[in-house]
Amino acid sequence: MGQERHPLSPRLARCPEGLPRAAYLDADWFAREMASVFSRQWVMVGRLADFAPGRMRRVEVGGAPVIVARAADGSVSAFHNSCPHRGSELCRAAEEPLGKLIRCPYHAFAFAASDGALVATGHAVPTPDFDRTAHGLKPVAWRQWNGFLFLSLAARPGELFSDVGLSTLDNWPMADLVTGHHWEAEIACNWKTFWENYSECLHCPGIHPELCDMVPIYGRGIMGQSEALGWTPDDPVAANLRAGATSWTMDGEPCGPLFPGLSDAERLAGYSFVTLWPSTYIVAHVDYVRSVRIQPLAPERTRLIAEWHFSPDTLAQPGFDAGAVAAFAKIVIEQDGAASEMNQRGMRSPAFRAARLMPEEYEIHRFHQWVLNEMETHA
Helix, strand or coil: CCCCCCCCCCCCCCEEEEECCHHCCCCHHHHHHHHHHHHHCCCEEEHHHHHHCEEEEEECCCEEEEEEEEEECEEEEEEECCCCCCCCCCCCCEEECCEEEEEECCCCCCEECCCCEEECCCCCCCCCCCHHHHHCCEEEEEEEEEEEEECCCCCCCCCCCCCCCCCCCCCCCHHEEEEEEEEEEEECCCHHHHHHCCCCCCCHHHHHHHHHHCCCCHCCCCCCHHCCCCCCCCCCCCCCCCCCCCCCCCCCCCCCCCCCCHHHHHHHHCCCEEEEEECCCEEEEEEEEEEEEEEEEEECCEEEEEEEEEEEEHHHHCCCCCHHHHHHHHHHHHHHHHHHHHHHHHHHCCCCCCCEEEEEHHHHHHHHHHHHHHHHHHC
């Protein structure tokens, strides 16, 4: 009885097959994912507060270059970074000043920064058959959630997807947080390879000694109590962090004041993960919040962008070092990156056909089904 899987456990009751080898190596498969998943879902591009008023910034969504325009009054608009005249890029640098117009640097066509309407055609004199209203900038949908900015290339994007519900972080002061540290890395693996590594902890005992010390249950190869064989809903809820630790820092000590609105359960847990496929996961600790963005670059190249967000009071502490707070999670992310690259290299072998998922890899199975459904729905 002690080794049985409870019906409410997330563990799989079977060992299903994973995605085929081509899903991690094939350029055509990658292109289909960019067109059907990353071009239609909401993709996180950063904290809205980090887009300065009076500036426009280049970002990438599903392989498409996009401009995020933040007017002087703080209003936001987003457009494809392509002039309707001849296709030239509009924003050349990573970030440029923004006035009331977005002017093409090639032929001086000018567009209203607020709605993309064509205002002027430079030295060109169109004939009467030219419909100015049909040649404005192509808009990109945007929305804000908990201070994060999301973009979608879909004409009618659906709801923002979260694995645990969009209200999970309601007790955190998300709107007030300030980005204190930024870190990027490029890893040699498919974007899904990294997501899959994030989605299980069978690798934790062999890959993450520091993390398993901080979160002892990870040392058992599982992410939570309900994954253990023999678990029942009547089992008492235990703290996730090791005895004496409060947060994910090098010494386990909080980096500043604890967020005051958290419930007893949230404090006991020590952290709350929110996964927003396909681009982002967020980890809310009791004293700061971390976000990680995944940007696919090629079938076997992925960019990771991690940021640490703090309350103004925490950042204002004398001698506060956000980089020192980030050091613990950086160790974990770099280990995850190396493990994902190792996995990717092995999948190049012709001997590999598809994974055989274990019961603890239920989240990977759910992720695979989501990806396949998106690709089929938007083929």
